[in-house]
Amino acid sequence: MQAGHHEETPNALKASMERGGVPQQLQQEIIRLSDFHTYPAPGVLIGAFMVDYAMELLGVTADQKLYGVCETPKCLPDALQVMAHITTGNNRLKIVPIGKFAITINAASEDATVEAVRVYVDLVKLKEYPTIDVWYANSPVFDKHTMKGKLMDEIFTAGRNILSSERVRVTVHKKKKWSSVTCPCCGETVPDYLIEGDHCGACGSMKYYNIV
Numbered sequence: 001m002q003a004g005h006h007e008e009t010p011n012a013l014k015a016s017m018e019r020g021g022v023p024q025q026l027q028q029e030i031i032r033l034s035d036f037h038t039y040p041a042p043g044v045l046i047g048a049f050m051v052d053y054a055m056e057l058l059g060v061t062a063d064q065k066l067y068g069v070c071e072t073p074k075c076l077p078d079a080l081q082v083m084a085h086i087t088t089g090n091n092r093l094k095i096v097p098i099g100k101f102a103i104t105i106n107a108a109s110e111d112a113t114v115e116a117v118r119v120y121v122d123l124v125k126l127k128e129y130p131t132i133d134v135w136y137a138n139s140p141v142f143d144k145h146t147m148k149g150k151l152m153d154e155i156f157t158a159g160r161n162i163l164s165s166e167r168v169r170v171t172v173h174k175k176k177k178w179s180s181v182t183c184p185c186c187g188e189t190v191p192d193y194l195i196e197g198d199h200c201g202a203c204g205s206m207k208y209y210n211i212v
């Protein structure tokens, strides 16, 4: 953990949530989420409100089998994982690296498409919250050494007020049938639908290591 991450103590987080009037149950979720993420990053704090809002709009709870799409790999996936149990490991989380702070959640469905709720950070609404606005824009005006506390307070004061939502339809991805194929290059096996021509991804376009 980097030294800077210790600046927000658990007490500072709790006090900031209290000042913002964050409901107790959501506070508990935010503490769990911050622990999972290793520190209360602004992106995960906003993400907590996004997931909470999306689930309420969809009328679902984390006990249900939910699916999600996250439009950025930064921070936001952890809110889906911790609060909605939509994880990379259970294969219900798809990360589409569009670079927007937005999520889509839907319930399980047997149909080809299903109604989902998309929640996103609304740039117009953000104008009411100048510190979040400059942080979100990655503006040089945002000084993380002096403005982090103010940013956290603004995030908890704003809550859902910086978010907008829309009803959308998304494609339901069926589980693929597959068989195991041995790569002639490395001798390891992969599912047939992941083979690249005559070799596996590690021997091809997804090579990421060299044997030492």
Ligand SMILES: [Zn+2]
Pocket (backbone or CB within 6 Å): 183, 184, 185, 186, 187, 188, 199, 200, 201, 202, 203
């Ligand atoms: Zn291979």
